[in-house]
Amino acid sequence: MWLPIPADEVEGLPDPEATGFTYRYWDGLTDFPADPADCAFYVVPYMKGTEIAVRPLAAMTSLRVVQTLSAGVDHVTPGLPDVAPGVALCNARGVHEASTAELTLALVLASLRGIPGFVRGQDREEWRAGFYPALADKSVLIVGYGSIGEAIDDRLAPFECARVVRVARSARTTGRGPVHAFTDLPRLLPEADVVILSTPLTEETRNLADAAFLARMKDGALLVNVARGPVVDTKALLAETGSGRLTAALDVTDPEPLPAGHPLWHAPGVLISPHVGGSTSAFMPRAKRLITEQLTRFAAGEPLRNLVLTTG
Numbered sequence: 001m002w003l004p005i006p007a008d009e010v011e012g013l014p015d016p017e018a019t020g021f022t023y024r025y026w027d028g029l030t031d032f033p034a035d036p037a038d039c040a041f042y043v044v045p046y047m048k049g050t051e052i053a054v055r056p057l058a059a060m061t062s063l064r065v066v067q068t069l070s071a072g073v074d075h076v077t078p079g080l081p082d083v084a085p086g087v088a089l090c091n092a093r094g095v096h097e098a099s100t101a102e103l104t105l106a107l108v109l110a111s112l113r114g115i116p117g118f119v120r121g122q123d124r125e126e127w128r129a130g131f132y133p134a135l136a137d138k139s140v141l142i143v144g145y146g147s148i149g150e151a152i153d154d155r156l157a158p159f160e161c162a163r164v165v166r167v168a169r170s171a172r173t174t175g176r177g178p179v180h181a182f183t184d185l186p187r188l189l190p191e192a193d194v195v196i197l198s199t200p201l202t203e204e205t206r207n208l209a210d211a212a213f214l215a216r217m218k219d220g221a222l223l224v225n226v227a228r229g230p231v232v233d234t235k236a237l238l239a240e241t242g243s244g245r246l247t248a249a250l251d252v253t254d255p256e257p258l259p260a261g262h263p264l265w266h267a268p269g270v271l272i273s274p275h276v277g278g279s280t281s282a283f284m285p286r287a288k289r290l291i292t293e294q295l296t297r298f299a300a301g302e303p304l305r306n307l308v309l310t311t312g
């Protein structure tokens with residue numbers, strides 16, 4: 001069992017003597033801790049990128065489970081053709097919802113209320129009084145209504161939004177209201193003051209927010225991306241923000257990390273955070289609980305949580 005957290009720091013792991021499990025610590029930054037061919041359960045190092053995530057996969061000939069500590073699995077899927085059929089890929093649903101939803105609201109409020117300008121003003125000892133947009137009475141569109149989208153919706157509830165509209169791959173009904181299909185986006189985008197992207201990165205969502213998508217957004221609208229950088233067409237976004245028609249708050253970018261000198265750094269009306277949606281004090285306790293639960297289920301032969309796919 002390869003874990004990116006030392007086993008003695010994870011409470012409640014199945015007993016090695018009772019299960020025959022051997023726990024190996026690998027954070028992706030050192031040599032392999034043992035022969036990858038003996039690994040049955042691989043917990044992928046967190047936020048280390050695709051190259052590290054997939055490095056041991058081809059040699060893991062006994063592999064049965066790949067467990068990510070991220071909600072997305074796009075950093076792992078390029079290596080799946082190298083593993084045997086029948087390997088379960090599970091994500092970290094339940095780990096990042098609170099942190100990512102908090103940051104989403106922080107980005108929305110900071111962008112609308114002009115917080116970046118206030119910080120710059122403080123640096124220059126400037127008093128930048130005036131009227132600024134409020135989240136109250138705004139129409140918010142959440143594109144990607146999985147567990148993170150639901151958590152964002154929960155946190156929007158006290159802010160007196162005029163309406164919250166939900167969009168996912170397929171239409172359905174929830175306790176908070178209807179969820180529309182992606183095919184409804186052309187009709188819904190012109191009505192939204194704030195558009196929040198919280199989708200996984202798939203072939204369907206890559207460049208979802210392209211020039212046509214952005215053109216349908218109303219003048220003065222705010223785009224917030226807490227999904228993945230390639231969900232947004234960076235060139236198209238630069239054109240819209242450069243003209244001043246749209247503003248944006250981005251926790252993820254394409255490329256990422258954003259290199260020095262990239263025009264997004266200084267694009268007008270763009271607030272950037274460095275992919276820290278899940279990187280908070282809330283991460284580690286939830287990640288440890290997930291690892292413990294999944295390994296306990298694995299030891300007992302019970303179905304795993306958060307199954308994304310099984311290789312075939």
